[in-house]
Amino acid sequence: MDAVMSAADDAGAAPCREEPPPPAVVLVSAGASHSVALLAGNVLCSWGRGEDGQLGHGDAEDRLVPTVLSGFDAAAPGITSVICGADHTTAYSEDEQQVYSWGWGDFGRLGHGNSSDVFTPQPVKALQGIKIKQIACGDSHCLAVTMAGEVQSWGRNQNGQLGLGTTEDSLLPQKIQAFEGVCVKMIAAGAEHTAAVTEDGDLYGWGWGRYGNLGLGDRNDRLVPEKVSSVEGEKMVLIACGWRHTITVSSSGSLYTYGWSKYGQLGHGDFEDHLVPHKLEALKDSSISQISGGWRHTMALTSDGKLYGWGWNKFGQVGVGDNDDHCFPVQVKFPEEQQKVAQVACGWRHTLAFTEKKNVFSWGRGTSGQLGHGEIVDRNKPVMIDALSPDGPGCKKLEPSTAVPFAAKVWVSPSERYAIVPDEKVPNSGEGTARGNGADANVPENDVKRMRMHS
Numbered sequence: 001m002d003a004v005m006s007a008a009d010d011a012g013a014a015p016c017r018e019e020p021p022p023p024a025v026v027l028v029s030a031g032a033s034h035s036v037a038l039l040a041g042n043v044l045c046s047w048g049r050g051e052d053g054q055l056g057h058g059d060a061e062d063r064l065v066p067t068v069l070s071g072f073d074a075a076a077p078g079i080t081s082v083i084c085g086a087d088h089t090t091a092y093s094e095d096e097q098q099v100y101s102w103g104w105g106d107f108g109r110l111g112h113g114n115s116s117d118v119f120t121p122q123p124v125k126a127l128q129g130i131k132i133k134q135i136a137c138g139d140s141h142c143l144a145v146t147m148a149g150e151v152q153s154w155g156r157n158q159n160g161q162l163g164l165g166t167t168e169d170s171l172l173p174q175k176i177q178a179f180e181g182v183c184v185k186m187i188a189a190g191a192e193h194t195a196a197v198t199e200d201g202d203l204y205g206w207g208w209g210r211y212g213n214l215g216l217g218d219r220n221d222r223l224v225p226e227k228v229s230s231v232e233g234e235k236m237v238l239i240a241c242g243w244r245h246t247i248t249v250s251s252s253g254s255l256y257t258y259g260w261s262k263y264g265q266l267g268h269g270d271f272e273d274h275l276v277p278h279k280l281e282a283l284k285d286s287s288i289s290q291i292s293g294g295w296r297h298t299m300a301l302t303s304d305g306k307l308y309g310w311g312w313n314k315f316g317q318v319g320v321g322d323n324d325d326h327c328f329p330v331q332v333k334f335p336e337e338q339q340k341v342a343q344v345a346c347g348w349r350h351t352l353a354f355t356e357k358k359n360v361f362s363w364g365r366g367t368s369g370q371l372g373h374g375e376i377v378d379r380n381k382p383v384m385i386d387a388l389s390p391d392g393p394g395c396k397k398l399e400p401s402t403a404v405p406f407a408a409k410v411w412v413s414p415s416e417r418y419a420i421v422p423d424e425k426v427p428n429s430g431e432g433t434a435r436g437n438g439a440d441a442n443v444p445e446n447d448v449k450r451m452r453m454h455s
Helices: 002-010
Strands: 025-030 034-039 043-048 063-068 079-084 088-093 098-103 118-123 132-137 141-146 151-155 170-175 184-189 193-198 203-207 222-228 236-241 245-250 255-259 274-279 288-293 297-302 307-311 326-331 341-346 350-355 360-364 379-384 418-421 449-452
Touching (some): 034 088, 088 132, 193 245, 245 297
Parallel strands (some): 184 236, 236 288
Antiparallel strands (some): 043 063, 088 098, 098 118, 141 151, 151 170, 184 193, 193 203, 236 245, 245 255, 288 297, 350 360
């Protein structure tokens, strides 16, 4: 690359440093195998796996580098937030008071009243005109908190994760009546469970609870939100969910985790499930300002800009330079030590972060291009995404939506894309869970889709 650039310079070509820097990143989000970023000026871009339309570019192809979305009707609305589900994406326009969604539509997770896949952003008409404070997307379900503190939910509901008191899927957003009189501050969605914190600092859990991930002291499902009463004297202010575990932060900056810990994703130094919130002693001297949960890994950002990761690390998604599982928090080192991290987002097997200098980094699984580096290799420590970073090479720039997508992959028929995940044997309370590094035979390791079967 250097030789080519030098030859071009010798030939009188303009140096690539003349390219203007990319718009500053505002936020990032990561799904099962895709990534999105919101940039200043309402620029939305996406990259990674596009098989189900989750990239929003109007096709089913992967993108190996960040590619600007142009799929909104007429002028691009003032998008203020964007969040990835496993295989779909949701965005919110504050100006329009409109939620948009696109991608895999099974179980009604897009909120459009049907189960159709959508390949460009489409408005969720049922939420038109509602002022939204925050949106959370899980594997197959979504929730939105309104400015009034009410919660709307839609999508898959086989374990009650919508909080509606039933196990019926909902193709359209429905208000969670159980929160009548309660002002919700923030929500988080896992694979099949949901958690929330209220403005009063109370913690709630509902949906699938087999690993204690609801924090209610047992392994039972809940069809409506139930208050977690086991954290004494602490008001909760942040909430995040991994696939089967939950993370919360108190007003004092203390971090608590609970649920599944086979891969050390709770960070307590062991591989034991916790059925109630358990304080993370390893970070007790740090004030936690942000949290994110992946499929089986966890990331936490401190108020002084340090990033820690732990849990399943088969693809390097913890970002600490190895591929070993970590049951204790380990600090993630960035190429430039002085860079403080501003935001982190976990995908299923990859992680995104950007720094106060607005440089964007990614690491972990890369086989669908979800790292945005223009290649399909895994990385076990942070690598800068040049096209999104002001300190990246000047000759890199954002791809327009008309760019030729990466299509050099074998087409897989729909019947072969689904992997059946059988019910797993769950230990009784008091029994330990075995440690493993990607060796859970009942959970698919590859990137095919899953369809969960229940007897």
